């Protein structure tokens with residue numbers, strides 16, 4: 169299997185507070201990797217290194233190496249805008265931009281590919297179809313993104329992310345603010361999307377991790393305690409802490 | 420029942436004070452309407468479009484003053500908006516100590532009395548305009564082909580007044596914009612950066628889009644200030660009661676006309692001045708209502724999210 173991304177001895181600091189310790193993780197291409205662990209263990213922090221979004225804040229700092237396609241993306245020479253096109257991110261709360269449904273999806277296309285006219289329309293439609301949203305919004309393309317339901321908004325954000333043709337999709341608890349039916353839709357969507365993208369998803373829902381992921385990494389207090397194929401982690405974890413967490417005895 | 424009597428007194432006292440605002444408002448409208456009745460009767464709505472101002476012949480019109488007011492305000496807004504936007508953007512994102520110091524400096528701009536702005540305008544801005552800025556704009560940039568641009572370099576006039584007003588309203592607009600921008604949810608900014616936006620793109624498309632109504636509120640507050648500003652304008656506008664040839668002409672504004680002419684006015688002229696006052700009050704009132712509406716709409720939307 170091809171390795172898409174590889175964290176090597178990642179340490180992360182919020183000012184003087186160290187949040188990640190020597191994270192090592194291999195993320196396989198075209199697979200879903202689930203990141204699990206109790207609240208505050210550093211799951212979001214780990215994800216936020218992949219697209220260097222933490223750099224928006226002056227006091228946050230990452231050490232170590234994060235290889236994507238063999239390149240350390242933490243190197244100062246890396247083009248951050250291109251990195252962020254390549255690595256899309258979905259947040260817990262849907263974040264539609266303050267513009268119409270169409271423009272939400274068209275926005276990254278205009279940004280990165282300078283598209284317009286018919287080609288733009290086609291790509292927007294393709295992205296909305298890719299996010300299983302087209303049928304629901306084809307008559308509302310001109311209305312504001314906020315006019316959609318929560319689940320629709322989240323799929324709009326997924327459409328926006330995949331419109332830019334990323335290679336990796338980071339999802340930080342993408343379904344925790346959404347009802348069960350919409351959650352199922354998004355899970356199905358992820359299974360479809362993994363043929364085109366490499367997906368890393370943070371989730372607090374053990375069933376969800378077991379249902380959709382191929383690999384699982386268990387975080388605890390800023391360290392990756394255990395990672396491997398989801399089947400193994402859930403049925404025969406090698407670390408007692410992992411077993412405790414998965415069986416719901418703490419967390 | 421001494422206790423409840425005191426309570427009662429307090430309550431009615433407070434009500435009275437609050438009602439004062441409303442009473443004053445009505446009072447102003449009533450007085451201006453009554454004072455201007457004669458002018459309206461004589462000139463009707465022709466008053467609004469007439470550019471005569473001839474106390475001897477008893478002919479008066481509001482057009483020059485209204486035009487001057489609108490033009491100075493427009494120039495002020497055009498000049499102040501980009502600056503306020505850029506400053507507010509920077510202040511929301513700057514390292515803390517810098518943001519604090521610069522933020523206070525901007526706020527202090529609002530505390531400078533307008534007569535100081537007027538003096539500065541007269542002694543610094545007017546010569547600067549006359550010797551450098553106006554010749555540069557007209558001759559070097561060749562702006563004299565445009566409408567409203569005349570070659571009339573005496574430093575006084577609509578353009579200079581507009582620039583002073585721009586400096587005066589800048590802190591108001593900037594402060595409101597800063598407050599609006601700070602309220603942008605961090606996760607929205609992050610997701611914009613996350614699709615590969617530059618800082619400028621995030622500012623223009625996301626932060627501004629998200630806070631649009633609040634920003635409009637700030638713009639209208641600035642507009643309201645610029646409309647009614649008297650002292651600073653009086654120093655540099657030239658105080659000419661006729662239709663301006665262009666933005667470099669001497670002109671007047673409603674507020675400046677009132678301040679200049681009331682002391683020796685009587686009869687019909689006084690009534691015409693009252694009419695101008697009524698026009699100004701209506702304009703400010705409308706602008707203020709718009710700004711309140713925008714800011715409230717903005718607050719409501721944030722609350723409901």
Ligand SMILES: Nc1ncnc2c1ncn2[C@@H]1O[C@H](COP(=O)(O)OP(=O)(O)OP(=O)(O)O)[C@@H](O)[C@H]1O
Pocket residue numbers: 182185187205206207208209210211212213214
């Ligand atoms: N902006 C911040 N400044 C300082 N410390 C932070 C910041 N964000 C997170 N932390 C700390 O870093 C650690 C890891 O936080 P992180 O958000 O990555 O946890 P998480 O695993 O995503 O938790 P959750 O499941 O609740 O989302 C926590 O101890 C948290 O207190």
Ligand SMILES: [Mg+2]
Pocket residue numbers: 211212213340
């Ligand atoms: Mg988290």
